[in-house]
Amino acid sequence: MIRLRLALVAVAFALLSPVFSLPLAAQENPYFVTYDHNLEEPGNLEVEYFSTFGTQRTGNDFHSYWTELEYGATAWWTTEFYLNAQTTFHDSTAYSGFKWENRFRPLKHEHWINPVLYVEYEDINGTDKTLKEVVGHDVESDYLTSNAEARQEHKREVELKLILSSNTKGWNFSENIIAEKNLSNEPWEFGYALGASRPLSLKASARRCTFCRQNFTVGAEMYGGLGDRYSFGLKDTAHYLAPVAAWNLPSGWTLRLSPGFGLNDNSHAFLLRWGVSREITGFGDMVRRMFGGRP
Amino acid sequence: MKLAVSLLMVSAVLLCASVVLANGQNAAKDNKANDDKSKYNKSAEIFAELGKAPEKARKRMNPLENDPEAIAAGRLLFEDHCAECHGDKAEGGKKGPNLRAPEVQNATPGSLFWLLTNGVVRKGMPVWSKLPEPQRWQLVRYLKSLRVVQPVPAEAAIKP
Numbered sequence: 001m002i003r004l005r006l007a008l009v010a011v012a013f014a015l016l017s018p019v020f021s022l023p024l025a026a027q028e029n030p031y032f033v034t035y036d037h038n039l040e041e042p043g044n045l046e047v048e049y050f051s052t053f054g055t056q057r058t059g060n061d062f063h064s065y066w067t068e069l070e071y072g073a074t075a076w077w078t079t080e081f082y083l084n085a086q087t088t089f090h091d092s093t094a095y096s097g098f099k100w101e102n103r104f105r106p107l108k109h110e111h112w113i114n115p116v117l118y119v120e121y122e123d124i125n126g127t128d129k130t131l132k133e134v135v136g137h138d139v140e141s142d143y144l145t146s147n148a149e150a151r152q153e154h155k156r157e158v159e160l161k162l163i164l165s166s167n168t169k170g171w172n173f174s175e176n177i178i179a180e181k182n183l184s185n186e187p188w189e190f191g192y193a194l195g196a197s198r199p200l201s202l203k204a205s206a207r208r209c210t211f212c213r214q215n216f217t218v219g220a221e222m223y224g225g226l227g228d229r230y231s232f233g234l235k236d237t238a239h240y241l242a243p244v245a246a247w248n249l250p251s252g253w254t255l256r257l258s259p260g261f262g263l264n265d266n267s268h269a270f271l272l273r274w275g276v277s278r279e280i281t282g283f284g285d286m287v288r289r290m291f292g293g294r295p
Numbered sequence: 296m297k298l299a300v301s302l303l304m305v306s307a308v309l310l311c312a313s314v315v316l317a318n319g320q321n322a323a324k325d326n327k328a329n330d331d332k333s334k335y336n337k338s339a340e341i342f343a344e345l346g347k348a349p350e351k352a353r354k355r356m357n358p359l360e361n362d363p364e365a366i367a368a369g370r371l372l373f374e375d376h377c378a379e380c381h382g383d384k385a386e387g388g389k390k391g392p393n394l395r396a397p398e399v400q401n402a403t404p405g406s407l408f409w410l411l412t413n414g415v416v417r418k419g420m421p422v423w424s425k426l427p428e429p430q431r432w433q434l435v436r437y438l439k440s441l442r443v444v445q446p447v448p449a450e451a452a453i454k455p
Contacts, residue, residue, distance in 0.1 A: 202427035206367035
């Protein structure tokens with residue numbers, strides 16, 4: 001049952017093992033659902049492992065988890081690959097599928113509001129419980145289906161996001177407008193995510209330190225569905241509010257934690273998310289060297 | 296169906312590997328002169344961006360000019376975020392230009408701050424607005440504390 005979870009963790013950490021000694025303090029945002037306009041630095045690979053524990057009324061609680069490989073292809077294009085899985089307590093563990101996302105920064109300079117275009121392809125089955133985005137009429141009762149039954153449902157989806165984000169006075173404010181389409185003749189579904197965060201200190205310390213205030217970023221995010229093409233609005237939709245916190249360690253690791261709360265009866269009452277990530281600098285050069293090219 | 300998806304994924308991996316391999320082989324054939332020339336041109340393009348800073352941005356003073364810890368903090372930020380491309384001593388690296396060049400050292404603190412904030416995304420320099428403003432000023436303070444190192448002249452750089 002835990003073999004799949006171990007496999008995902010192993011994928012993440014096998015990729016990290018050669019670079020444990022490289023010092024690099026990351027500067028990551030604390031969000032789990034909301035995207036800001038900051039892309040991965042070119043040539044860097046960020047390996048991330050995330051978990052979500054969710055409560056389920058009249059059903060079994062679950063623990064979903066996913067690995068992300070995020071690569072900065074250029075200074076204006078970041079590409080990311082996900083592997084998802086979940087364990088439903090008193091039921092089973094299931095592989096839920098993969099996602100491939102791309103984020104593009106269309107403008108050359110920093111502005112008051114910075115747009116980023118997001119395109120994602122998902123190949124998942126009905127067991128997916130990552131709640132990485134909430135769209136359409138996604139509600140808690142959708143997750144009552146047993147894994148054996150949900151595994152039969154196969155979904156190929158395209159997801160588009162308009163990411164709008166601002167950095168001002170140390171704060172980050174991000175707004176995501178989401179449109180998702182199941183390619184098997186389902187209507188477009190819509191959703192949103194909003195986030196605000198700030199480091200506890202804006203100035204960097206003159207010495208390396210683990211517990212300096214600058215290493216901690218805190219904030220909150222709110223996300224939910226907005227119905228679909230035929231019934232746009234808040235009726236029969238789920239919404240969540242979640243405080244978020246990130247701890248950027250001087251060793252290059254980032255730890256994130258977020259307790260989330262459902263805002264209405266359609267939402268899961270409680271979601272606890274946590275994650276660990278590590279940025280590998282110069283990954284692109286390492287790959288080129290591996291194949292005999294110049295760094 | 297699963298077999299088809301597996302084959303598709305294996306094909307995609309092989310395709311990616313072949314693209315990387317082809318790039319590597321092509322790159323190995325290039326001579327050093329071309330390498331230096333392109334690096335020199337890229338540096339010139341990035342330095343030229345400094346001149347595009349608006350007047351208001353150029354005239355901004357560094358609020359941390361007299362902060363005794365700004366240089367030390369800026370050095371740590373440089374190690375974390377900049378040294379990978381610009382080299383440990385800021386003398387230029389695999390991807391980034393020499394930051395001890397006169398073009399950088401003679402630029403106003405406001406111009407450097409503007410370039411850090413906006414990046415030169417089409418030339419590979421990322422936007423650093425994710426660092427809070429005081430940290431960007433600490434970086435500027437550190438950069439301005441470095442000694443000038445003259446860059447290699449263009450003619451020398453392109454000589455085989």
